[in-house]
Amino acid sequence: MLNALADPMLPAPFRVLKVNRETGDTFTLTLAPAAGEPGFRFAPGQFNMLYVFGVGEIPISISGDPDQPETLVHTVRAVGAVSRAICGLKRGETLGVRGPFGVPWPVTKAPGWDVLVIAGGLGLAPVRPAVYHLLARRPQFGNLELIYGARTPEDLVFRQELMHWRGRFDFRVHVTVDTAKGDWRGNVGVVPNLISRARFDSEHTMALICGPGVMMRFTVQELLNRGVKMENIYVSLERNMKCGLGLCGHCQLGPVFVCKDGPVFSYDRVRDWFLLREV
Amino acid sequence: METLEPILAAHPFLQGLDSRHLKIIAECAAKVNFNAGEFLLREQEEAARFYLINSGQVSVEIFRARGGPITIATLVEGEALGWLWFEKPYHWHFDARAVHLTRVLALDVKALMQRCEQDHELGYALMKRYAHLLAVQFRVTILQLVDFYGK
Numbered sequence A: 001m002l003n004a005l006a007d008p009m010l011p012a013p014f015r016v017l018k019v020n021r022e023t024g025d026t027f028t029l030t031l032a033p034a035a036g037e038p039g040f041r042f043a044p045g046q047f048n049m050l051y052v053f054g055v056g057e058i059p060i061s062i063s064g065d066p067d068q069p070e071t072l073v074h075t076v077r078a079v080g081a082v083s084r085a086i087c088g089l090k091r092g093e094t095l096g097v098r099g100p101f102g103v104p105w106p107v108t109k110a111p112g113w114d115v116l117v118i119a120g121g122l123g124l125a126p127v128r129p130a131v132y133h134l135l136a137r138r139p140q141f142g143n144l145e146l147i148y149g150a151r152t153p154e155d156l157v158f159r160q161e162l163m164h165w166r167g168r169f170d171f172r173v174h175v176t177v178d179t180a181k182g183d184w185r186g187n188v189g190v191v192p193n194l195i196s197r198a199r200f201d202s203e204h205t206m207a208l209i210c211g212p213g214v215m216m217r218f219t220v221q222e223l224l225n226r227g228v229k230m231e232n233i234y235v236s237l238e239r240n241m242k243c244g245l246g247l248c249g250h251c252q253l254g255p256v257f258v259c260k261d262g263p264v265f266s267y268d269r270v271r272d273w274f275l276l277r278e279v
Numbered sequence B: 001m002e003t004l005e006p007i008l009a010a011h012p013f014l015q016g017l018d019s020r021h022l023k024i025i026a027e028c029a030a031k032v033n034f035n036a037g038e039f040l041l042r043e044q045e046e047a048a049r050f051y052l053i054n055s056g057q058v059s060v061e062i063f064r065a066r067g068g069p070i071t072i073a074t075l076v077e078g079e080a081l082g083w084l085w086f087e088k089p090y091h092w093h094f095d096a097r098a099v100h101l102t103r104v105l106a107l108d109v110k111a112l113m114q115r116c117e118q119d120h121e122l123g124y125a126l127m128k129r130y131a132h133l134l135a136v137q138f139r140v141t142i143l144q145l146v147d148f149y150g151k
């Protein structure tokens, strides 16, 4: 089983087994080690550095099930040179993988708590492994709710899975979009507004939030208004990265390195930096 | 005859209102059901009624001549619809229709305004709730304007 790779600066070749189109510009790739090793262990919230030969390397969260390490799953939105090259990979082609890196979601601390998972846009990808983990151990937690928002119904990722999760009796799933045309019968509104519909005991609630900065800022504010404690609110942050190992300083945010001390932080730890516009 | 006071008292919009005021509001209220697809209010119509939703789901829409309706918000149980009726000329600025069977308390706007003029304590209690609704709506609108999940 591949774990932390022997030389963390050296990418290991992985073969593309499957590519799924999630939205117009977002794809989910299922990978397996090209050398035939049995799989890849990681904790929910960790990321890999994905390297496309001759193009470059970028950090991408792992979006698959941590209890199924046989394959490695990443969901990527094509925004620039490297992410576009990753999204353009076909079945059978290879890319380089370094990792897993970073501090995971605190799911091992969650037994006995109500857990709110809150995601916006592509932010559902980095929290999906946490959802898998929590659902596989469902009896250990109190209320478990997912609040997920996207710009339009066409921008929702993992639609099949969302429908499957909604069918469970022990998991409340709220999906919302900013605007919708005729045939959408779900919610329209922004994520922070939906927090008032969630059921949780604020004293004993842990919130895992992943999404764009504006969405996280307003969501955190709403949770604080509802009495959730700062130290129980976890956010996943993004910074440009190079080494992924805490060596180059590229991802520094105030006193922390996002690659090594994060990407998952409790809000009380990064509050001052989180509210600053440019750091 | 069934009294609506307990149902009014249980609605989050009116929570904490004293029984004297609830009694006055009950005089202006009626229970109404809307089937899926039925309009609760339509753009340009007089704002005659204001709704407190008890169950179901309502989509608030703007109609575009070319593109048809676009949903800008959905409201569910415990929420209030029709927050612009305090503003002249008392016409709706959007459509709202039931997504599926929706049960509401419909409040007669004219009667309610009259009562508020007669009883300023009631007027203030309702205004406070309105101000809160508007503040929430204002925040939501701003968030919808920026590309909240932006690239």
Ligand SMILES: Cc1cc2nc3c(=O)[nH]c(=O)nc-3n(C[C@H](O)[C@H](O)[C@H](O)COP(=O)(O)OP(=O)(O)OC[C@H]3O[C@@H](n4cnc5c(N)ncnc54)[C@H](O)[C@@H]3O)c2cc1C
Residues within 6 Å of the ligand: A047, A056, A058, A059, A060, A061, A062, A075, A076, A077, A078, A079, A080, A081, A082, A083, A084, A122, A125, A126, A237, A238, A239, A240, A241, A263, B150, B151
């Ligand atoms: C810990 C971590 C986890 C991440 N997980 C994922 C993931 O699971 N899936 C995923 O698709 N991306 C993820 N990202 C973001 C991803 O790393 C960037 O999108 C990528 O670095 C862009 O590189 P590029 O060469 O394709 O584009 P660049 O040439 O670097 O950028 C092209 C354009 O895209 C913009 N851009 C850059 N980064 C982002 C971004 N994050 N979002 C939106 N626009 C951006 C740039 O401002 C620029 O205008 C993650 C980032 C971090 C730090």
Ligand code: FES
Residues within 6 Å of the ligand: A240, A241, A242, A243, A244, A245, A246, A247, A248, A249, A250, A251, A252, A257, A258, A259, A260
């Ligand atoms: S990416 Fe090099 S220190 Fe974080």
